[in-house]
Amino acid sequence: MTVEQPVPPQRLSLHWGVDEGEVEGIRRYTHGGYHPIQLGEVLSTPADTEPSNSRKYRILSKLGYGAFSTVWLVSAQHHPESRRYFALKVCVADADPQRELDVFRRLPSDEGRHVLRLHDSFTIDGPNGTHAVHVFDVLVSFDIVTGLVRAHWNRRELCRQVAHGLAFLHRHGVVHGDLHMGNIGVSMPQLDEITEEDLIDRCDPPNCTIVFPCQTPASPKSLPPYLVPPTDIAFHLLKPPAALHIELLDLGSAIIVGSSSAPPACTPAVVCAPEILFEQVTTSVVTQAATTASDIWALACIMYRIVFGGDLYHWPSFSVYYLGKVAAVCGQIPPSWRSFWDSNEHLCKLDISQEAADQIWQTNIDDSSARKGCALSREDFVIFCDLLQRMLKIDPSDRITIEEVLAHPWHTQTADSPTR
Numbered sequence: 001m002t003v004e005q006p007v008p009p010q011r012l013s014l015h016w017g018v019d020e021g022e023v024e025g026i027r028r029y030t031h032g033g034y035h036p037i038q039l040g041e042v043l044s045t046p047a048d049t050e051p052s053n054s055r056k057y058r059i060l061s062k063l064g065y066g067a068f069s070t071v072w073l074v075s076a077q078h079h080p081e082s083r084r085y086f087a088l089k090v091c092v093a094d095a096d097p098q099r100e101l102d103v104f105r106r107l108p109s110d111e112g113r114h115v116l117r118l119h120d121s122f123t124i125d126g127p128n129g130t131h132a133v134h135v136f137d138v139l140v141s142f143d144i145v146t147g148l149v150r151a152h153w154n155r156r157e158l159c160r161q162v163a164h165g166l167a168f169l170h171r172h173g174v175v176h177g178d179l180h181m182g183n184i185g186v187s188m189p190q191l192d193e194i195t196e197e198d199l200i201d202r203c204d205p206p207n208c209t210i211v212f213p214c215q216t217p218a219s220p221k222s223l224p225p226y227l228v229p230p231t232d233i234a235f236h237l238l239k240p241p242a243a244l245h246i247e248l249l250d251l252g253s254a255i256i257v258g259s260s261s262a263p264p265a266c267t268p269a270v271v272c273a274p275e276i277l278f279e280q281v282t283t284s285v286v287t288q289a290a291t292t293a294s295d296i297w298a299l300a301c302i303m304y305r306i307v308f309g310g311d312l313y314h315w316p317s318f319s320v321y322y323l324g325k326v327a328a329v330c331g332q333i334p335p336s337w338r339s340f341w342d343s344n345e346h347l348c349k350l351d352i353s354q355e356a357a358d359q360i361w362q363t364n365i366d367d368s369s370a371r372k373g374c375a376l377s378r379e380d381f382v383i384f385c386d387l388l389q390r391m392l393k394i395d396p397s398d399r400i401t402i403e404e405v406l407a408h409p410w411h412t413q414t415a416d417s418p419t420r
């Protein structure tokens with residue numbers, strides 16, 4: 001008789017597969033990785049917490065996952081009368097729990113701030129190690145909300161809130177480092193008006209995938225019994241608030257300015273500043289850290305999307321073609337790029353000049369102001385594009401600061417009326 005050897009997680013496969021991207025990979029449920037979690041389970045502060053200070057959170061559904069965590073909708077069992085719901089982020093065991101906490105500790109708890117608040121933090125032990133757990137307000141992805149609340153859409157005001165969020169971070173010496181549309185959320189105070197039973201009733205049962213490994217796992221306890229897809233709780237915004245409150249989330253890649261241990265920048269291509277893009281394209285790695293200037297670049301790309309409704313750069317990827325498009329919009333090539341540029345057969349043929357860049361911006365202004373039913377005037381678009389051009393400088397030292405962004409006429413003028 002042959003005995004089957006247990007298979008390590010990196011080689012496990014499941015009998016019933018799932019759509020790539022919808023749920024986290026089963027292979028990350030290993031030592032140092034994700035913590036296996038079940039719906040209905042209660043996560044508590046460590047046993048040695050003073051009883052009067054112990055906190056318990058019941059897992060209700062999944063909100064999302066990232067490279068470093070799974071994030072769950074929970075109800076706080078320690079003060080059930082106020083029916084407080086939170087987003088509970090359970091980090092991979094290998095994550096450095098201190099970095100994100102250090103960032104949050106620098107931030108004062110100003111009312112009305114446009115950056116997610118950390119309410120609680122503790123650790124839990126599990127089969128895959130010790131995991132940092134962070135407890136935040138529940139936000140809905142801005143991208144999802146835009147479809148539901150377009151009637152309440154005030155582009156200038158939304159840009160202002162995102163910029164205020166970034167200003168709050170920069171003022172307290174923090175670089176966001178991973179600013180993109182997916183890390184912008186809308187707060188949902190109305191969630192707390194719903195009872196737990198009602199909330200569960202309103203959610204469709206999640207389409208979970210049973211974890212039935214094709215091979216015998218080396219460490220069965222490391223695996224969850226099933227994988228849960230994220231629940232879309234945006235439908236609770238059926239009656240959207242008159243004014244949206246935007247908050248920046250995911251400070252997992254944030255850096256304290258001047259820190260000697262800043263990790264390499266990890267922003268997605270669509271919002272990646274040219275200095276980082278150039279390093280990635282020419283060397284296939286990024287060694288430099290994100291900066292306040294690279295945050296400004298990302299903010300400009302986000303504001304472009306909010307105002308124009310599409311991305312500044314289409315089909316972005318870390319390639320010479322994208323590098324060419326970035327330089328074309330800026331109208332410049334930094335001297336340090338010159339030898340690479342001239343030796344590349346695609347790049348050396350491009351028309352990179354201020355005149356060509358001005359033409360791109362002019363076309364944007366003409367096309368947008370010609371659109372029917374737009375609450376913004378041609379003059380508004382001219383002012384907005386002037387701001388973007390000051391933020392989208394190819395040389396990071398030429399980009400304006402966040403305080404200058406907020407002082408620009410685009411932000412100091414009164415808000416536009418909502419569009420339909």
Ligand SMILES: Nc1ncnc2c1ncn2[C@@H]1O[C@H](COP(=O)(O)OP(=O)(O)OP(=O)(O)O)[C@@H](O)[C@H]1O
Binds near residue numbers: 064137
């Ligand atoms: N406060 C929140 N409210 C609702 N959903 C959230 C919240 N925080 C995170 N999420 C969801 O969980 C996902 C992962 O969260 P986050 O980006 O913080 O994790 P991460 O592991 O640091 O990921 P990344 O790979 O982006 O660095 C988010 O994309 C979002 O869908």
